[in-house]
Amino acid sequence: MTYAISGALQTAVFEALSADALLSGLVGTAIYDAVPVGSLPQLYIRLGSETVRDASDISGDGAEHVLTVSVITTNPGFSGAKAVAAAVSDALHNAPLTLSRGRLVSLRFDRAAAQRIDGASGRQIDLRFRARVQDD
Template identity: 65%
Template sequence: MSYAISAALQSAVFAALSADIGVSGAVGDAIYDAVPAGALPSLYISLGPETVRAADDKTGSGAVHLFVVSIITDVPGFSAAKAAAGAVCDVLHDGDLALSRGRLVSLRFEKARAGKIDKGLGRMIDLTFRARVEDQ
């Protein structure tokens, strides 16, 4: 098992989301690895935490990454956040992403959690995806 493909996977996810017209129609270019300081747009995407476990087999090294993509809005109501979440799922579920290192074997939607934040004034949807990767 190796964590070495993690950066390549994250870069590919960021690139795929940034290039998609459905995602950009929902959030523009407000896709962040690290949320910037200062004023934020009313709706944005944040690449979140991940959990990785070994998935080696007799053909080589591999790993399973469970990673979170969050849709965050300061708007009371889920409509815009759910539209953005749907666009993210359209891009990533069964996505065929090219990695700068290794190979993406599969990418699947795992689960979602939607909730209120900021004392009920905003909304957040956490989408969890499962990526199986191999190091080549």
């Protein structure tokens, strides 16, 4: 098992989302690893939790990362958030990300959950992806 590729995977996911033209049109630069202090845009993307388990085999060390990307909005309704969530899914599902360490074997959409937050004044969609990495 290796957790050593986690940082490289996170960087590649952030860069892929930041470079996506459709997402830039929808949220601009409001894509965060750590949400900044102060006022936030009405619609933004946040890289979230990650769970990693061993996926090593005879070919070498590897891991499966289950990572969450959240779309959060204070706008009423889910429509805007769902448009951004669809763009996130399109940008990441089967994306050929290049990692600074190791390599990405696969990146697939797993599931999503949409919910009301902040006393029903906000909306959040959590998209979960499964990434298989190999430390070559």
